[in-house]
Amino acid sequence: MEDLFISMGQGAAILFNPATLFITILYMIGGLLLGMFVGALPGLTTLTAMAILLPIVFFLEPIFGIPFLLGIYKGGIYGGSIPAILVSMPGTGAAVATTFDGPALTRQGKGRKALEMALFSSVAGDLTSDIFTIFMIIPIALIALKIGPPELGAVLFLSLIVISATGSGAFVKGLLVMVLGLFIAMIGQDPIGALSRFTFGVFELRSGISLLPMLIGLFALSELLLNIEKKASAYIDAKLKVREGERLKWSEFRACGRTIMRSTAIGTSIGIIPGVGQVVAAFVGYAAAKNASKHPEKFGKGELEGVAAAEAANNAVNGPTLVPMLTFGIPGDNITAILLGAFVAVGMRPGPQLMAEQGPQVFAILLAMVLANVLFLIVGYLSIPLFARVVRIPKSLLMPLTIMFAFAGVFAVRNNPTDLYILGIFGAIGYILRKYHFDVAPLAMAFILGPEIERALSQTISLSKGNLAGYILFDRPITVVILVLTPLIAWYLWRRSTKLRRESLAMTGQEE
Amino acid sequence: MRMNLMKMVSSAALMLGLSVGGAMAQDFPNKPITLILPLGAGGSHDLNSRVFTSIIPQYLDQAMIVKLMPGASGQTGTAAAATAPADGYTLLFSHNYFDQLQQHVKDLPYDTTKDFVTVARLNSARFCLIVRADSPHKDINGLLEFGRANPGKLEFAHSGQWGAGMVPGARLLQWAKVNANMTPYRGGGPSLRALLAGDADFTVQLPSTIAGQGDAVRTLACVNDEPVVGSPPTFKSIGFPSELGEMHRIVMAPRGIPADRLAKLREAFAKMQEDKTYQRMMSRLGEDTNLMDGAEYEKLRPVQSDTYKELVEAMTKG
Numbered sequence: 001m002e003d004l005f006i007s008m009g010q011g012a013a014i015l016f017n018p019a020t021l022f023i024t025i026l027y028m029i030g031g032l033l034l035g036m037f038v039g040a041l042p043g044l045t046t047l048t049a050m051a052i053l054l055p056i057v058f059f060l061e062p063i064f065g066i067p068f069l070l071g072i073y074k075g076g077i078y079g080g081s082i083p084a085i086l087v088s089m090p091g092t093g094a095a096v097a098t099t100f101d102g103p104a105l106t107r108q109g110k111g112r113k114a115l116e117m118a119l120f121s122s123v124a125g126d127l128t129s130d131i132f133t134i135f136m137i138i139p140i141a142l143i144a145l146k147i148g149p150p151e152l153g154a155v156l157f158l159s160l161i162v163i164s165a166t167g168s169g170a171f172v173k174g175l176l177v178m179v180l181g182l183f184i185a186m187i188g189q190d191p192i193g194a195l196s197r198f199t200f201g202v203f204e205l206r207s208g209i210s211l212l213p214m215l216i217g218l219f220a221l222s223e224l225l226l227n228i229e230k231k232a233s234a235y236i237d238a239k240l241k242v243r244e245g246e247r248l249k250w251s252e253f254r255a256c257g258r259t260i261m262r263s264t265a266i267g268t269s270i271g272i273i274p275g276v277g278q279v280v281a282a283f284v285g286y287a288a289a290k291n292a293s294k295h296p297e298k299f300g301k302g303e304l305e306g307v308a309a310a311e312a313a314n315n316a317v318n319g320p321t322l323v324p325m326l327t328f329g330i331p332g333d334n335i336t337a338i339l340l341g342a343f344v345a346v347g348m349r350p351g352p353q354l355m356a357e358q359g360p361q362v363f364a365i366l367l368a369m370v371l372a373n374v375l376f377l378i379v380g381y382l383s384i385p386l387f388a389r390v391v392r393i394p395k396s397l398l399m400p401l402t403i404m405f406a407f408a409g410v411f412a413v414r415n416n417p418t419d420l421y422i423l424g425i426f427g428a429i430g431y432i433l434r435k436y437h438f439d440v441a442p443l444a445m446a447f448i449l450g451p452e453i454e455r456a457l458s459q460t461i462s463l464s465k466g467n468l469a470g471y472i473l474f475d476r477p478i479t480v481v482i483l484v485l486t487p488l489i490a491w492y493l494w495r496r497s498t499k500l501r502r503e504s505l506a507m508t509g510q511e512e
Numbered sequence: 513m514r515m516n517l518m519k520m521v522s523s524a525a526l527m528l529g530l531s532v533g534g535a536m537a538q539d540f541p542n543k544p545i546t547l548i549l550p551l552g553a554g555g556s557h558d559l560n561s562r563v564f565t566s567i568i569p570q571y572l573d574q575a576m577i578v579k580l581m582p583g584a585s586g587q588t589g590t591a592a593a594a595t596a597p598a599d600g601y602t603l604l605f606s607h608n609y610f611d612q613l614q615q616h617v618k619d620l621p622y623d624t625t626k627d628f629v630t631v632a633r634l635n636s637a638r639f640c641l642i643v644r645a646d647s648p649h650k651d652i653n654g655l656l657e658f659g660r661a662n663p664g665k666l667e668f669a670h671s672g673q674w675g676a677g678m679v680p681g682a683r684l685l686q687w688a689k690v691n692a693n694m695t696p697y698r699g700g701g702p703s704l705r706a707l708l709a710g711d712a713d714f715t716v717q718l719p720s721t722i723a724g725q726g727d728a729v730r731t732l733a734c735v736n737d738e739p740v741v742g743s744p745p746t747f748k749s750i751g752f753p754s755e756l757g758e759m760h761r762i763v764m765a766p767r768g769i770p771a772d773r774l775a776k777l778r779e780a781f782a783k784m785q786e787d788k789t790y791q792r793m794m795s796r797l798g799e800d801t802n803l804m805d806g807a808e809y810e811k812l813r814p815v816q817s818d819t820y821k822e823l824v825e826a827m828t829k830g
Contacts (some may be wrong), residue, residue: 047554050554051553051562055562148709149695192696194672194674203587206588207584208583211814267772283735324701329701329704330702330704331701332702344797349798351723354724354728413581416581416583459696462693
């Protein structure tokens, strides 16, 4: 432990070396701005930006190059929430939970408030989880190693239950939509044997339904269709008067303090489990906030706390996600795979020996992450007025522009015309479902988690060598605990939601 | 008058022919070349392509633009490249398993051998078989003997069905007549985790990954052709035909490409091989720069196809 503090001190000395600190900060700001830009435009993903810019890092000092990439990474996650809040367009899965309350706030003329809340809660979640990661790097690494397919599968299954039980609307409708999502996820190749399913001989379906067109169709296109339908002319003219709205008040931020702390804890815990990720964190953080709230009925109709819950949770995932990459050289996702490439390229080969041999450099980079958060607070805050202006664009221009960006962005990701059909079809599906008061979020969630759960289950069956029950019972105690907890948590959530619904029905009854 | 007309027409035709011929020979490439990757962002093909596409423009006088088209285990991107015009402006950056193995396990809408010709083998990745440091299996023969004596007992964590981390291991097991339990993971990272956590007995990984593991793992054998001093035994040294356990990263062009354009592209890759910056960037990534000329690689493809066919038949039969 003492060694750890010595390394940390040396790391701080490397990062805060006056000769290089200024340049490091400039690179980081550049990365943050770039990340925000690519994150905000659908089709330009953080991942692609990092992959394209990776060769630049080969020619830079580690203390410049890695913070530059980290800047893109952090800026990109926040950038994704900007179109989610303003035009209900999630650029990534992680921003889906932000579309529950963000666009509603924008419609109420509170777009700027929502953007600021998203920024502050993102930074709060990220900063806390980064600091936690620095001090707990060894325990996190040991836990991450213990999470195999059985544990991962059980955690994902529990997440799916929690999310569907706390969705808006009727519980049964949420389940129905969830099953639809699970089915749609099965189109294409199965995650284990790569055999084609439900493709009906259509070659284009072999690669399955891609995520981004589906998300943008379900959330952004359907939103546009619903808006257009609501008396188009009145809608378009009335909103011309909408202003960016006021800034976030300190009291409003403080009121969300508990929510941000809860979401940060959820996000950090989820980050420790490799393979779960930001999407689940945002959903679970949101679900937990709604569940703990005294007025859950306001969630989904423009609740600042909802934005804070989702954004704090998805950013809190970042810190711990890096740990398996740093300590074992095991990247958890594609972004950490690129970071791994960058580390190797600058002569720091992640793995068990990295901490022993180059501990100070590792801590310098971890501290750079903390610094990036502070810088991000400033850069983000200064850029918000610019983004908030979007609401002043007349709706008669903004709506066609949104549609254009939706189609262009979806095509840019894979250069695949099939994705345009998928976008259109899911726009229609989203419109129909929402018109009949189905919540589309469980569909997206099930679509994202379905293949992961299936993979984990298949791997577990393979690992059990034919004796599934015995294997889980005797070799996988953590899995047993999670599996026992799942029905208990589901029962609690179900009881609570029916009770709340009965109360709200009784209340409306009295009013009438 | 009539003569003049004939003259004019014929000289015009001649000039046209000359200028077209000239354009073919000297003006290729006169616009950026698209390099289709049938794989996603962040993988090793992506990283390799980012390096060489930033260097090769010096030798082609044109940019090379990476176009990621992942999906359906490489089929989406490969199909797009197969139907692109064979003018040298669309290339495919693939590997030998998509190129020669996939046809034996899937019904493909294209025939890679008929539809593509090799421009160059950029490099190859030679895999190694590793166990945990505390494993009771001290050497490769010991592991295989244990496997033969205890069918189904050994657990092999690999990086995905019919992928680069699976085939060398599966081929070795088939050759050594070992029946092991194989579990696919999503890439090399998760399969390495399975080994370290004790979920698996062995896995097959790239040397660059193993280098970071230090004392935590023990390398039992590698797919090197020649043994390196101080390194673990090669697959070849135990009698296994090792040359088929490599992953070749290959740049392909649609088969109908004009011969002079193909030659120009091959020449550019050969020149890039000598580039100091290219060599340094690749070594920083931990990748080899063992370029193989396209014509030479063409000879390997039918051999690969036969071996993979045999492997697939043996594995899917029982």
